[in-house]
Amino acid sequence: MKKNLLISTASVLLMSACASAPRTPTAPPPTIDKTYTSLNQDSRAQFLILHYTVLNFEKSLKVLTTGGQVSSHYLVRDEPPISYYIVDENRRAWHAGNSSWGNSQNLNAGSIGIEIVNPGFVDTPSGRVYAPFPQKQIDEVIKLVRDIQTRHQIKPERIIGHADIAPGRKQDPGPLFPWKQLADAGLIPWPDSAQVAARRPLYETLPPDAAWFQDKLARFGYSVPRHGELDQATKDVVSTFQMKYRPSDYSGVLDAETAALLDVANTPGGMLLAKSPFPAPPVKAGGSKF
Structure with a gap:
């Protein structure tokens, strides 16, 4: 009986303490007025960087969207040729790694990345062999590049490949990627x-x-x-x-x-x-x- 009384008393005291404990104050939100917009601004996306995945579509999508520590803003499928939007353009994707172009370093923060589904290359006894890109996939890439460039006003000379910003360490999108088609389209x-x-x-x-x-x-x-x-x-x-x-x-x-x-x-x-x-x-x- 005495033991039950002690337990009951302790429970009452605990509940009383919880009820009377001060709540953590919540910081009031700022008062933000969006009436005015400065003319002195441009897009955070200063570069557009093209890659190939070295994997098929299913594996590429898994690596780029799960815990593989790598991502891109877009993934362009080979068959059918569809562009998948997997990282918001306003956020940083992890696609460039240790990189530089001109005076710019570590380009993840200021670029949009496009991964293109392609197996890359295989080393054979007669030399390295790269896989071609289907023309319909290239057509989709060109449309996607034009859309991004138009919206962000990215300079044509800043549409480059992963190999350009990490030569030796990276080869993508490789020698079979038809850069000349992008040039003929007025993009680079x-x-x-x-x-x-x-x-x-x-x-x-x-x-x-x-x-x-x-x-x-x-x-x-x-x-x-x-x-x-x-x-x-x-x-x-x-x-x-x-x-x-x-x-x-x-x-x-x-x-x-x-x-x-x-x-x-x-x-x-x-x-x-x-x-x-x-x-x-x-x-x-x-x-x-x-």
Whole structure:
């Protein structure tokens, strides 16, 4: 009886303490007025980066949406060619990793990533073999790139591949990705073929050295050694440049055609932008002047 009385008393005291305990105050929300909008702004998305998945659609979707520590804003399926929106464009996706382009580093924070379903490559006794992209899938990629570029006003020269921002470490989207089709669609600039042809004989007569190539590649945007020696890191960057602009031969050899392409790419007016078949959107006032 005494024991029951003690338990009952303790329960009453506990309930009384809980009832009288002060509640944690909730911070009042701020008073926000959205009447005014500054003209001095632009999109956080400054780059558009293209990848391939090295997996089929089902595995790609699982890796990009579960605990694989990697993601992208879009996944473009091969069959049927559909674009899946899996990370909000206003949020950071984990697709670029350790990366750089020009003066920009670690591009996840300022880019939109597109993963394209493609098996990548296999190494065979006769060499590395890359898988082609179905044309309908490329058509979908072009439509998606145009939509993103139009909405965010991303500069054409900032539509690049994963290999461009991580040469040697990454190869995607690989030499079979048809960058020239994006150029013909007016989405990215392309070296003027007439200027390239005119300069090639010069570099066949006077081949540039490794230091010249390193300087031109760095000026174009690549992270490349600047010690003047033709090491593996330099070859990787040269090969990456060739994959995009001269995919018939991406051996990394410092040849005359690559020198002409690089020279034109760094010459004012050397990179041409085809006229888009669609009208350009109106330019918003007040973009950053820096």
